[in-house]
Amino acid sequence: MEAYLREIESLFTPSKEKLKELTGIFQKELEIGLVRRDGMLKALPTFVYNLPSGMESGKFLTVDLGGTNLRIGLVELFGSGRFTIKKDSVVIPETLKSGSGYGIFNFIAENIEKFLEHPEIETELPLKLGFTFSFPVQQESLAHGRILGWSKEIECNDVIGMDAVALLQVALHSRGLEIAVEALINDTVGTLLAQVYRDKKTKMSVILGTGSNAAYVEQCSHLTKEENESNKVVTVINIEWGSFGDGANFLPTTRFDALLDEESKNPGIQRFEKMISGMYLGEIFRLILLEAVENGLIRSTGWTISKPYGIKTKQMSNFHESYILGAVEECKSIANDKFGLFILDDDLKYVSRLCELISLRSCYLCAVGITAVHRHLLETSLISAKEMFSVALDGALYQRYPNYSKILQDLVCMMDGKEEEVCRIILVMAEDLSSIGAAAAIAAQK
Ligand code: GLC
16 A cells, blocks of 8 residues: 555655646636637636725625535625625535526526525515626626536536526526526635625635636736726636646646546546546545555445545545544544445555645645736736735635645745745635625626
């Protein structure tokens, strides 16, 4: 097992040179994405031109469709960065994820109706709704956007090319709900706007959840592939960084990444995301463990290990955390019950090291994206070298994976080359805030 682990270690640890190379390519691809529609990074315009001042107010309904959950909220903004939210969350049923897209939009409308019937939700219709839609969309205005495709193992292909707002609006009207969808935003954009509402210094946001992606504040004059509204100075760009590396071969992928990609619902697509996000880390872990079982290095006790996506990142995270805490019995029982493995006490450290290597690689790649955006903004003078660069982060991987947030902070400082000086990149936890951003997006347009 020790020798096997050494091989995995070398496969999963990118060298300093590789990280430098990737950061350079990322910055270049981002700059291409701003001027061309067919770039590797989509760098999608969001039609958000008015950043929240923090003084916005009003009551808004919000819906957030992610890769795992549907979240519905009633948000009230009070100005001075203050807000309240009453919210509910439901898991998106697996059957809807590969059925007709209309099913998903009906599911949203049905759950909004249920939410509004809840006795604690004291509000009256009509209401304005901010729609956080965490998939790539080609926006035509703040409240219109065509679905470019799905990600995170959802494939409801019959609605690709359609307007996500119109689909939701029709589903709401068919239930007689007087709700007007007034903003369509990506979760990264929602997180960014919410954090800007609380702290104007924020320039970027990153999601590390089921999927991974980032958004940032850009100068309108740099986005030359689209016509910007006249007189507007800054806007928000949804990078869609999950597709970094698609169609090229510079990512440090391994045989496990190749296998995962081949067996995924979108082969060849979202290669960067497949190395970083919560949807996939558990599966990479399973593929390595499966190989170890096949090589006779670990004993399998059940079928979980041969079932695609049989190990969730959350379980891998629980295992890793238990190991760090020295809870040997807990580790063994997770391995037994959740992974279907019998692991000897002596081998626990190797399996835990595997978790560490996979999560560390995710951190490294995420740090590449953050450092590249920071450099782009420095070189194009949107921020100065002395300025603090505040990044809002959200998503279960960032919030809950053991040591992830701390390691990522150390890595961005290291990669920014500012080890001895004060590190100017500050990562801030913006937990579950994208709905606040959706409400702020509507309020800030007034
Ligand atoms: C996927 C989606 C993207 C979203 C991210 C995080 O990468 O394509 O739109 O922001 O997941 O949820």
